[in-house]
Amino acid sequence: MTGQQLTVVLTKAGKLKIRYPAAQVADDGDRISVRAPWAADGVRDFGFVRFEPGDVFVEHFWRTRWYAVKEVWTADGVLKGWYCDVTRPALVQSGEILIEDLDLDLWVSADGSSxxxxxxxxxxxxxxxxxxxxxxxxxxRALDALDDQARTPAGLAALLG
Structure with missing residues (x-):
C-alpha cells in the first residue's frame, strides 16, 4: 500500500545502527521502496558527497538480493547520486523493514562520473x-554486481526502472 508508514531498522554486527520512519512508495513482492528524510543528526560529509538535513532518500530494498540502493536527493529535487549498501536480503514484517548491513558500500554520483x-x-x-x-x-558478489551495473550506460537507474 503506497503511503503506508514503515520503520526501517538497520543493524550491523548484531547491534542497532539506526531506525527511522519511512513512507512506502511501492512493493512488488520482491522490491519494497520507501521515501524518507535524512535520518541522522546534522551533516555527514564523506568527502565525495554530503548528506544533510533536508535531503530525501528513496530507498529500494529487495527480499531476494544482497543489497539496498538509496537514491539521494537534495531538498530542492536535485539527484546527488546513489548510495548502495551491501546487506542481507530485507525482511519485511510487522510494519518494519529489517536490514543487516554487511559493511560493503558503493557510491555512484548522479552523472555517473564517480x-x-x-x-x-x-x-x-x-x-x-x-x-x-x-x-x-x-x-x-553483490558489491561486484552493483559496481558492474553502475559502469554500464544505463547505470543503476536500470535496476530501479
Whole structure:
C-alpha cells in the first residue's frame, strides 16, 4: 500500500545502527521502496558527497538480493547520486523493514562520473569471511554486481526502472 508508514531498522554486527520512519512508495513482492528524510543528526560529509538535513532518500530494498540502493536527493529535487549498501536480503514484517548491513558500500554520483567502492577494509576486519563464509561470498558478489551495473550506460537507474 503506497503511503503506508514503515520503520526501517538497520543493524550491523548484531547491534542497532539506526531506525527511522519511512513512507512506502511501492512493493512488488520482491522490491519494497520507501521515501524518507535524512535520518541522522546534522551533516555527514564523506568527502565525495554530503548528506544533510533536508535531503530525501528513496530507498529500494529487495527480499531476494544482497543489497539496498538509496537514491539521494537534495531538498530542492536535485539527484546527488546513489548510495548502495551491501546487506542481507530485507525482511519485511510487522510494519518494519529489517536490514543487516554487511559493511560493503558503493557510491555512484548522479552523472555517473564517480563510482567508489567503500569500506572494503571494514568488511575484511569484520570477520564475516570466517564466521559466515557464504554470506561473505554473497556480499562480495553483490558489491561486484552493483559496481558492474553502475559502469554500464544505463547505470543503476536500470535496476530501479
Amino acid at each position: 563510482v567508489l567502492r567503500l569500506d572494503e577494509d571494514e568488511f575484511a576486519a569484520s570477520g564475516l569471511a570466517t564466521s559466515d563464509p557464504e554470506a561473505a561470498a554473497q556480499a562480495v
